[in-house]
Amino acid sequence: MNPEFSHRLPLAQVPAQGRDLRLEAGPAEREALARRFGLLALHALSADLRLLPDAEGAVQVTGRMTAELDQECGITLVPVRQSVAEPVAWRLVPEGMEPSDGEDDPDDIESEQGAADLGEALAQQLSLAIDPYPRAPGAELPEQAGGQEPHGPFASLLKLKRP
Numbered sequence: 001m002n003p004e005f006s007h008r009l010p011l012a013q014v015p016a017q018g019r020d021l022r023l024e025a026g027p028a029e030r031e032a033l034a035r036r037f038g039l040l041a042l043h044a045l046s047a048d049l050r051l052l053p054d055a056e057g058a059v060q061v062t063g064r065m066t067a068e069l070d071q072e073c074g075i076t077l078v079p080v081r082q083s084v085a086e087p088v089a090w091r092l093v094p095e096g097m098e099p100s101d102g103e104d105d106p107d108d109i110e111s112e113q114g115a116a117d118l119g120e121a122l123a124q125q126l127s128l129a130i131d132p133y134p135r136a137p138g139a140e141l142p143e144q145a146g147g148q149e150p151h152g153p154f155a156s157l158l159k160l161k162r163p
Contacts, residue, residue: 004032005045007119011092011111014059018052023122037127040070040079047088047122059092060106061118067126073136080134084126092116 005025025033025045034042049063067084089106093099093116099108109121 003117003120003123004036005029005119005123006117007122008115008117009051009092010115011053011057011059011094012114014051014053016053018050021049021051021118023047023049023118025119029119033123033126034069036123037130038071039130040072043068043070045122045126049088049118051092054091056097057094058097059116061088061090061092061109062106063088065122065125065129067129069130071131071134073139074133075139075141076136078136078139080136082131082134084129086125086129088122088125090121 007023009021023046025042030042030045033045034040045065045067047063047065049061052060052062054060065084065086065088069082069084070079071082072078073080090109091100091106093108093110095111095114099110100106107121107125109116109118
């Protein structure tokens with residue numbers, strides 16, 4: 001698979017004093033990511049990152065990801081705008097190093113041939129931040145709308161339910 005938003009970073013290029021890096025997806029990359037994630041549109045995707053090597057040979061990455069996207073409302077199918085702003089906490093792990101398994105540890109991004117793909121890591125973090133059930137303001141499921149009586153195969157069971 002060729003990542004839509006690839007930004008490979010050789011771990012050896014991160015100086016001992018660290019490095020600041022801004023990643024920003026261009027129009028073609030955003031369009032490809034929107035298709036991949038089933039979005040109507042991905043208007044913006046960027047991250048401001050601080051990279052700092054640690055004593056074990058890994059690189060600690062901290063920062064913030066932001067995105068603006070449109071999804072279809074799961075009820076009305078109208079476009080719903082979503083703003084995403086999430087902290088980034090990764091550890092770029094050199095080949096052969098054991099990944100950490102602590103619950104509070106940053107996410108490990110494994111490197112291949114001495115480089116880690118920060119763009120793909122950012123895309124994966126975005127995929128986890130997208131609302132899986134977007135809903136337009138005021139949109140309600142038909143069972144919840146207007147006090148209608150429940151119907152369907154289990155409606156009679158609801159009458160047996162104690163308050």
